[in-house]
Amino acid sequence: MAEEKKVRYSRKRERIYEWILSRDDHPSAEEIYLALRPEFPDLSLGTVYKNLHFLEDHGRISRVLSPQGVEHYDWRTEGHGHFICRSCGMIRDLEIPDETRACLPRTSADGGRIETYTMTAFGLCPQCLSGQEHVQE
Ligand SMILES: [Zn+2]
Ligand SMILES: [Zn+2]
Numbered sequence: 001m002a003e004e005k006k007v008r009y010s011r012k013r014e015r016i017y018e019w020i021l022s023r024d025d026h027p028s029a030e031e032i033y034l035a036l037r038p039e040f041p042d043l044s045l046g047t048v049y050k051n052l053h054f055l056e057d058h059g060r061i062s063r064v065l066s067p068q069g070v071e072h073y074d075w076r077t078e079g080h081g082h083f084i085c086r087s088c089g090m091i092r093d094l095e096i097p098d099e100t101r102a103c104l105p106r107t108s109a110d111g112g113r114i115e116t117y118t119m120t121a122f123g124l125c126p127q128c129l130s131g132q133e134h135v136q137e
Contacts, residue, residue: 012040013051017060017075026064026072026082026091064091067122081119087128094121 016032027035033048052073055061064072064082072091079101081094096119106114124132 010051012036012043012047013054015039016048016051017055020055020061020073021075023075024093026074028070028072032073064120066091079116079118081121083121083123083125085125085128086122087124087132090125090127092125094119 015036019032019035020027029045029048029052032052033043033045036048037043052061052063052071056063056073059077060075062074062077064074066072066084066089067086068089070089076093079096081096083092083094084090101117104114104117108114
């Protein structure tokens, strides 16, 4: 009984998690807040952040930082790369082949042990790429 009390079930938190699970576009806290506010009129952005950090601390979601410093959230927690559009900010998953991962150093030059890699590629998404073609003079 005492154990159940340790992590109090939170309906808001579970809905935030469910909503992230339903997306593959790495929503920001603000997007999550706007999407769930109709369901929870007393929801605040601070509550969303608090719950996101809780989920992240418990290894249920991961965080992707945009170049602008905006936190985006991901239901995938196993190592994978991201592709970020430098024009519209779109974030998509990028699969890094095992052969490529195997080539990466396991230690730093000064003997430190590398535990994980985060990989981010930057460029233009298909939409921005086609928009650019039309605009080009
Ligand atoms: Zn784009
Ligand atoms: Zn991802």
